[in-house]
Amino acid sequence: MPALPEGVRHLPGYLDRAAQEALLEDIRAVVADAPLYVPAMPRTGKEMSVRMTNCGPLGWVTDKESGYRYQATHPATGRPWPPIPEALMRIWHDVAGYPLAPEACLVNFYTAEAKMGQHQDRDEADFAAPVVSVSLGDDCLFRVGGPRRQDKTVSLRLQSGDVLVLGGTSRLAFHGVDRIYPDTSTLLKNGGRINLTLRRVTARNGI
Secondary structure: OOOOOOOEEEEOOOOOHHHHHHHHHHHHHHHHHOOOEOOEOOOOOOEOOOEEEEEOOOEEEOOOOOOOEEEOEOOOOOOEOOOOOHHHHHHHHHHOOOOOOOOEEEEEEEOOOOOEEEEOOOOOOOOOOOEEEEEEEOEEEEEEOOOOOOOOOEEEEEOOOOEEEEOHHHOOOOEEEEEEEOOOOOOOOOOOEEEEEEEOOOOOOOO
């Protein structure tokens, strides 16, 4: 496999099966409090192929009317997001190399047909904090490049229990999910993939 861009760290098998099962129960509790919903693209209103929710003080949302943003409440229920599970906080503190806690965890659920187009995570105020993601369930083909859309990309297969960190010079790297490999994991009873993305939203001075 080609070398990953500088600042991209792939930690395969970071969570063993027991840790994955325990984290899955945590996420089920999150979804029970903050149900999955279908987000829509800015301007066009086209629905995304993933369903999503959040946990933490802030949640990332998108819709036709107001576009990409963070907010403190679920767009459908109007309730505050549930807290980030302690297991995810431990992962952040172990791998992020950043002194402040994450403020948002985006939960994306992918069916066998779902994808995520190439994009940057740039709605945050402090790019010194990395983006940390955790994979649960079926494998996916993840693709990452550089800070420009036309930069060369590298693909790797992410499996259940893997952790990926985008930091340093790759904090603003374009990345996405090209495909899901169905039936590659038995973690989720009905298949699919869950991606958990931890982010720090505000700057160190709170602005």
